[in-house]
Amino acid sequence: MKALLGIFGFVIFAPLAGGILCGLDRIVTARMQGRYGPPVLQSFYDVLKLFQKQNLVVNRFHGYFLFCFLIFLIISGSILYAGDDFLMVVFALTVADMFLVMAAYSTNSPYSFIGAQRELLQMLAVEPMLLITGIGFYLAAGSFDIGHIVSVGKPLIFKMPGIFFGLVYVLTIKIRKSPFDLSTSHHAHQEIVKGLTTEFAGPTLALVEIAHWYETILMLSFVFLFFASQPVVGILLAILIYFIEIIIDNTNARVKWQFTLKSSWIVTLLFGGINLFILYILK
Template identity: 55%
Template sequence: MISLWTALLFIILAPFIGGLVSGIDRKVTARMQGRVGPPILQPFYDVGKLFEKENLVVTTTQNFYVLSYLVFIIVSGALFFAGGDMLLVIFAFTLAHIFLVLGGYASYSPYSFIGAERELIQIIAYEPMIILTAVGMYMVAGSFFVSDIAASSLPLIMYLPGVFIGFLMVLTIKLRKSPFDLSTSHHAHQELVKGVTTEFTGPSLAKIEIAHWYENVFLLGVIFLFFAFSIPLALAALVIAYLLEILIDNTFSRVKWQFTLRSAWIIAGMLGLVNLAVLYYLAGGLLP
């Protein structure tokens, strides 16, 4: 059931895909703002640069948390692409983020501390929806294993439209896009400087960046699952979903944490749950 090959492929390819996606993201964003924007390969230059820099720390334990964050993001992504249990993937994913949060706490600096608190708020905002997504997939495909869900011939999106929209919403949080990038921000403004990543420099920051790439590929993988019955459609959906995220990023101001939490929960509760309930009772229980 678990395929080591795809996992290995993910571990090797994801940084490239993730970096490229992030480069395209920056280019498209710049174009939307009427700018030329950086080269597509800019994220790779950035990370390369960061590895060339000195590592400044407040406490050396930071290195440990960052490394753990990266490792467990890779583990959860690899598990996902290996076709593992969706819930386990989510739990590993949460574990990874807890490491990032702890890294923020460790330095005892006001900005990273508050960033860590906000990162936690984000986690509690998106986690229910992600779990409901997994549950929805289970209800349609009859298994928590990604390999089974991907192999399912049923079009998940038809059964789970509400869950899909809910997932897109939390995707905005996860991709650290405005209006929900509370805990850290790519362009570093506003109240928290760089939030949870404030105290990470050079190689540590590069690791966080790479972890983001892995994470983004993993999240795109989840979107893919919704359309897994048709590969071309799935690819199109990926592109559209990502462009939509960029568009949202560019058309909203940042909201406050209260709104983030409430809206994420309400959407998870309304769209996700109602979708699942309808599915559950109309289909007379589980589908297969």
């Protein structure tokens, strides 16, 4: 029952929270750039507008793939909020991302193709760290079950600071922020136009936006898990982490894929690996 409640809450409230968070993000970003910025609800306006636009497609496959992308992202979040296996969350997330990549591939257009390649590279960069996070939770909390991880008395951050750092590092990739917004970015001043979303227009693009909200909330939930024993602090810290991501976004240029891949793997190996080692010894 509790699990159902969690799933229900996630499906309903995650896009709302994610949308407002994105709106705030845009205001804060604008202020950091000396601009005034859009209204808070701008993200919702954007998505609603996209639903009113013509559904312009190259072929009818990518709409389907994007729909799957959204579904699996929701499934991934639902597993998390139902308190199930952490690894399963990551795997479902991978499936979701894979559908996004396939959607971009299926359009068979140069820019979205390169975007898809880069998205694959980003997944390559991110996935080890996410799995290591799961294993870290297992070693620190004794279970892969999120329900169990949440119920551990002390904040897990003290046991796994290295993994936390690694996760925050790759979080930048996942929530598509500079310096790692390789495959697509919100403001498309990029060498590959809009990357893998180049060919998505109108309602299909709206799906991507909504999925992005879900993804943001999901990623911040990962952060939250480190502070799960103090929910209020956890939420505040998750928001703080998001704020830090915004700052990083605004103080870094976009780097190249080589750097993204190498640095995130090194961080994963170094911080994640060493942290795992210590956890293993302590156990």
